[in-house]
Amino acid sequence: MSPFKGQTGLKRILNASGYSLDGLRAAFTGEAAFRQLVLLNVILIPISFFLNVSRVEQALLIAVCLLALIVELLNSAVEAAIDRISLELHPLSKNAKDMGSAAQLVALTMIGLVWAVILL
Secondary structure, eight states: OGGGGGOHHHHHHHHHHHHHHHHHHHHHHHHHHHHHHHHHHHHHHHHTTTSSSSSHHHHHHHHHHEEEEEEEHHHHHHHHHHHHHSOOOOOOHHHHHHHHHHHHHHHHHHHHHHHHHHHO
16 A cells, blocks of 8 residues: 555545645646647637537537647656666667557547537
8 A cells, every 4th residue: 555545535635626726737837739629628628608509519529628738748758767767778668658649649630620520
C-alpha cells in the first residue's frame, strides 16, 4: 500500500482536487499542445451554443472537444513518465510517446468528424 494513499473522506477529496489543479497548471504552463487545445475549446464550445442543433448534438460537439483535452493530459503524463525514467533514446520509449501522439491524432480527427457530421 502506498504511503500517499492514507487520506479518506473530505480530506482525500480536497487533496485530490489540489493535485488535479496542479496537473492542469503543469499542463497549461509546460505543454504548448495543451494550450492550443484549450484555445480550440474556448472557440468551439461557445460556438456550439449558437448552432441550431439538438441538445444531444450539442453535448456531442462539446464532449469530443473535452475528450481531446483528456487525451492530451494523458499523453503529456506518459511523456513525462518516460522522460523521468530516462532521456536516453530507446525504441520502447519512442513507441510509448508515438502511441500517445497517435491517440491525440485520433481525438482531433474525432472532433473534425463529429463537427462535420452534425453541421453538414
